[in-house]
Structures are given as structure tokens and as C-alpha cells.
Amino acid sequence: MRPGEARVRVVAEDWRSITYEAEFTQSNGERVVRRYQCALPKAIALRRLRATYIVGLWHEVDGASCYHVRQVVSPILSSGDEAARDDAVLVARALVDMERRATCGATVDSLQVYTVERAVDWQAL
Known part of the structure; x- marks a missing residue:
């Protein structure tokens, strides 16, 4: 540069x-x-909030389950609900792969979805 x-x-x-x-x-x-x-x-901001999802993913590591949760704004704000959910899962998988692969071995292919919720509807257990 x-x-x-x-x-x-x-x-x-x-x-x-x-x-x-x-x-x-x-x-x-x-x-x-x-x-x-x-x-x-x-x-x-309010429009993006409505397009924000909480995505829960998991994968196996040495016989144990490893869980990851990401808050993701769907990349296309005008998408319908099903497409927005799919986009959020795709982005969450990519983020976990990029951020955690070296630590726990998470990859886009190994991650399984256990929850996808709109952030406005999210209620912690």
C-alpha cells in the first residue's frame, strides 16, 4: 500500500x-x-432488526458435541422469511468456519443447525 x-x-x-x-x-x-x-x-436499524436471526449450530469433536451461536443480519433485507433464514444459516456457518476451524475443527460441512430464530422473537431458555 x-x-x-x-x-x-x-x-x-x-x-x-x-x-x-x-x-x-x-x-x-x-x-x-x-x-x-x-x-x-x-x-x-429497525428493518435490520427484523432481518436479524439467532443461529445455533453444532458439530462433533472427538465424540463430544461442540455448540456455536451467532447473531446474523440476513444479507438481503427484502428476502422472504424462508430465504432470509437460509441466508442467515449460510452466513453463520461461514463465520463459525472462519473463526473457529483452527480451535475446534468446525467447518461449513460439519456444522448442523439446531435453531434459527428471529432476534425479535428470541427467548433464552
């Missing part, structure tokens, strides 16, 4: 906000990383 150029990526998001990380190199060669959290306007 040349001085003055920045690489920006999404590092976290939920129904209320999106957090971006900007990485750039200063003219003296120093690498700088900054995070910016952007609150979403109320109308968009």
Missing part, C-alpha cells in the same frame, strides 16, 4: 451499527489502523 491509500473493510456489524476498519501507511512508513463505528438511522 502506498502512502495516502487506505484499505477499508467491515470488521463488525449488528442491526444497530456497522464498524469499519481503515488501514493506511503514513508518509513516514508507519502503518496506522483506525476503527469507525457508524450508527444506522432508526428506520434502517
Whole structure:
């Protein structure tokens, strides 16, 4: 990356906000990383809340069950309920694979779904 150029990526998001990380190199060669959290306007946040799902996944590790839960905003806010649920499961599987494969061996193929609930309907047991 040349001085003055920045690489920006999404590092976290939920129904209320999106957090971006900007990485750039200063003219003296120093690498700088900054995070910016952007609150979403109320109308968009409420729409995203309705499209947010709690996805519970599990897989076997050495004869034991390993559980993972992710809160996922369906990537297409205008999808119907069944398609949004499927999209949320797909995203949750990818996140767990990316975040936990090295720790517990979770992969997209090994993860099984045990629950998919809208966040607005979620009630902890």
C-alpha cells in the first residue's frame, strides 16, 4: 500500500451499527489502523432488526458435541422469511468456519443447525 491509500473493510456489524476498519501507511512508513463505528438511522436499524436471526449450530469433536451461536443480519433485507433464514444459516456457518476451524475443527460441512430464530422473537431458555 502506498502512502495516502487506505484499505477499508467491515470488521463488525449488528442491526444497530456497522464498524469499519481503515488501514493506511503514513508518509513516514508507519502503518496506522483506525476503527469507525457508524450508527444506522432508526428506520434502517429497525428493518435490520427484523432481518436479524439467532443461529445455533453444532458439530462433533472427538465424540463430544461442540455448540456455536451467532447473531446474523440476513444479507438481503427484502428476502422472504424462508430465504432470509437460509441466508442467515449460510452466513453463520461461514463465520463459525472462519473463526473457529483452527480451535475446534468446525467447518461449513460439519456444522448442523439446531435453531434459527428471529432476534425479535428470541427467548433464552
